[in-house]
Amino acid sequence: KKRLENEKKHPKLSKKDLDILEEKLEELKEKIKASNFKCIR
Structure with a gap:
């Protein structure tokens, strides 16, 4: 879980x-x- 938060702070992807x-x-x-x-059908 910690890693995800770090990635949010440092997004490597552009918009x-x-x-x-x-x-x-x-x-x-x-x-x-x-x-x-x-x-289902």
Whole structure:
């Protein structure tokens, strides 16, 4: 847990990198939602 806090204080990623990561995360979430939905049905 300590390490995470240190990384927040010293972010190595630029804002652009973070935006790209966030976009990919959203895409993944949508894919997971879709596949879960198919499984349920």
